Amino acid sequence: MSERSELRFIGTVESLGKLSRVKIFPEFCVGLEGLNNFSHIAILYWFHLRDNEEERHTLRVVPRRHPGAPEVGVFASRSPSRPNPIGLCVVELIKIEDCTMLVKGLDAFEGSPIIDIKPYIPRADSIPDARVPEWTFHGPPT
Amino acid sequence: MSERSELRFIGTVESLGKLSRVKIFPEFCVGLEGLNNFSHIAILYWFHLRDNEEERHTLRVVPRRHPGAPEVGVFASRSPSRPNPIGLCVVELIKIEDCTMLVKGLDAFEGSPIIDIKPYIPRADSIPDARVPEWTFHGPPT
Numbered sequence: 001m002s003e004r005s006e007l008r009f010i011g012t013v014e015s016l017g018k019l020s021r022v023k024i025f026p027e028f029c030v031g032l033e034g035l036n037n038f039s040h041i042a043i044l045y046w047f048h049l050r051d052n053e054e055e056r057h058t059l060r061v062v063p064r065r066h067p068g069a070p071e072v073g074v075f076a077s078r079s080p081s082r083p084n085p086i087g088l089c090v091v092e093l094i095k096i097e098d099c100t101m102l103v104k105g106l107d108a109f110e111g112s113p114i115i116d117i118k119p120y121i122p123r124a125d126s127i128p129d130a131r132v133p134e135w136t137f138h139g140p141p142t
Numbered sequence: 143m144s145e146r147s148e149l150r151f152i153g154t155v156e157s158l159g160k161l162s163r164v165k166i167f168p169e170f171c172v173g174l175e176g177l178n179n180f181s182h183i184a185i186l187y188w189f190h191l192r193d194n195e196e197e198r199h200t201l202r203v204v205p206r207r208h209p210g211a212p213e214v215g216v217f218a219s220r221s222p223s224r225p226n227p228i229g230l231c232v233v234e235l236i237k238i239e240d241c242t243m244l245v246k247g248l249d250a251f252e253g254s255p256i257i258d259i260k261p262y263i264p265r266a267d268s269i270p271d272a273r274v275p276e277w278t279f280h281g282p283p284t
Contacts, residue, residue: 004149028201072176086257125232
């Protein structure tokens with residue numbers, strides 16, 4: 001089996017302060033049908049500014065936005081520097097118009113490529129009492 | 143900006159019935175440090191059996207494991223056939239030994255490549271009352 005594969009960008013992020021527009025490229029737009037029946041979605045995006053060899057070889061980080069956080073492995077953090085610079089963010093879906101979604105809570109830079117959209121399903125995705133270390137309570141959610 | 147990028151596999155799945163072993167390749171193993179402070183993790187994996195042009199051009203699906211589900215856009219489903227065949231599964235982390243994690247609840251085929259591991263953080267990831275359509279209650283969680 002190959003050790004690599006190809007990722008295709010399906011859209012892009014436009015920041016509007018607390019809200020964001022997620023614009024899906026026209027050729028993928030049909031894939032959004034029925035998504036308006038979900039109140040929340042998981043957005044997978046690409047930290048394009050970290051897509052370089054140095055950042056992709058980073059394996060330990062100090063989560064900078066979290067005061068008091070110790071150095072941890074990248075897989076124990078949501079750092080954008082990681083072997084595959086994929087961001088995962090659960091957001092509220094405000095509305096869909098044509099190929100554009102208006103969402104609330106997306107922590108992505110302007111122009112970030114979108115790589116996947118998934119419906120948020122609480123019975124699979126919601127673990128309210130999951131245990132986390134103390135440092136995750138300080139700073140932004142991720 | 144390019145419309146594509148390169149995905150690198152960081153490990154592989156070994157199924158053990160309800161439990162799974164997630165084996166991280168030795169060169170990425172340091173990235174797991176500190177992950178044992180989290181009870182749950184999000185695993186991003188690659189549906190390698192769907193990594194072909196036909197499946198990657200699929201934009202509408204009938205979620206087969208969900209009796210009564212209508213045809214929906216792929217982004218309104220967790221179908222493995224999608225432009226980027228990425229699977230997302232929240233699992234319980236039982237233990238980590240060397241470069242191998244024992245997890246509970248991973249819905250991935252034997253041999254699936256792993257592409258990322260993220261700590262599950264309820265204040266970012268848990269939305270217990272998210273609204274979903276009726277069909278998602280039937281069949282498996284995703």
